Amino acid sequence: MKGRLAGAMLAAALGASALAAAAPAAAAHPNLSGYWSLARTQPPPDPALAAKLPPGTVVLHDTGPAELPRGDYGGLKVKPAALAAAARWNPKDDLTVSRACAAPSIIYATQGPFPMEIYQGTEMMVFKYEYFDLVRIIFMDGRPHPPADAPHSKVGHSVGHWEGDTLVVDTSHLEAATITNNGLNHSDQAHVVERFRLSPDGKTLLSTQAFDDPEVLDAPGARFIAWTKEPGKYVFPYDCDPSFGLNYR
Numbered sequence: 001m002k003g004r005l006a007g008a009m010l011a012a013a014l015g016a017s018a019l020a021a022a023a024p025a026a027a028a029h030p031n032l033s034g035y036w037s038l039a040r041t042q043p044p045p046d047p048a049l050a051a052k053l054p055p056g057t058v059v060l061h062d063t064g065p066a067e068l069p070r071g072d073y074g075g076l077k078v079k080p081a082a083l084a085a086a087a088r089w090n091p092k093d094d095l096t097v098s099r100a101c102a103a104p105s106i107i108y109a110t111q112g113p114f115p116m117e118i119y120q121g122t123e124m125m126v127f128k129y130e131y132f133d134l135v136r137i138i139f140m141d142g143r144p145h146p147p148a149d150a151p152h153s154k155v156g157h158s159v160g161h162w163e164g165d166t167l168v169v170d171t172s173h174l175e176a177a178t179i180t181n182n183g184l185n186h187s188d189q190a191h192v193v194e195r196f197r198l199s200p201d202g203k204t205l206l207s208t209q210a211f212d213d214p215e216v217l218d219a220p221g222a223r224f225i226a227w228t229k230e231p232g233k234y235v236f237p238y239d240c241d242p243s244f245g246l247n248y249r
Helices: 002-027 080-087 242-248
Strands: 034-038 116-120 124-129 135-139 157-163 166-172 191-198 204-212 221-229
Parallel strands (some): 135 157
Antiparallel strands (some): 034 116, 116 124, 124 135, 157 166, 166 191, 191 204, 204 221
16 A cells, blocks of 8 residues: 555656656747847748737838938838938938947847847846947846936837747837938837747747837838848957048048
């Protein structure tokens, strides 16, 4: 009797151990860590990510090295005052010694043709961009955004969470900066929601970047952005030299 009881207890213990061992694997999130370069050929938008964009979102098609021409804002619904300010833009004003190395915010920087590294942890994630040496901390510990009067920056304040296999990152507290690099700027009221998910083979990182700005836009804007994984590489220092602005005096 004692032998049968001991055997049953052992079996139950082994079963509980097996469930405990299996639980972390079942609950594990995709690992986004690694070096990611902007995909040379951008794939079609991921349907699952596209379905999450807010209604009425205008999707820009300027990802990569291509730039929109002057006066073309990709169909974004721009408020009159912001549109007038964009029309007054002179590119030479951005090519001075004082402004030549002024970093954009993540709204423009993320879609540029530069690689990034992702370091994934449980309490936070780090996104390290080659472009202007920008570094983002994505807090994954459930904290809220700070008060509205907290300092703003070009990378803002980002909090993240998982929705199944998709990382959702919400960013506020961005400094005013460019949206399309041709005169259209967002204000410090801009708000960004990004979604990241791996392709089935794990070699492509698919994402959407949706942004709104009550000071500048009448409807949200968004970009689809895809990166290709390249093991063994790392981002280089950007090392911007503002003296090259002297060439445009």
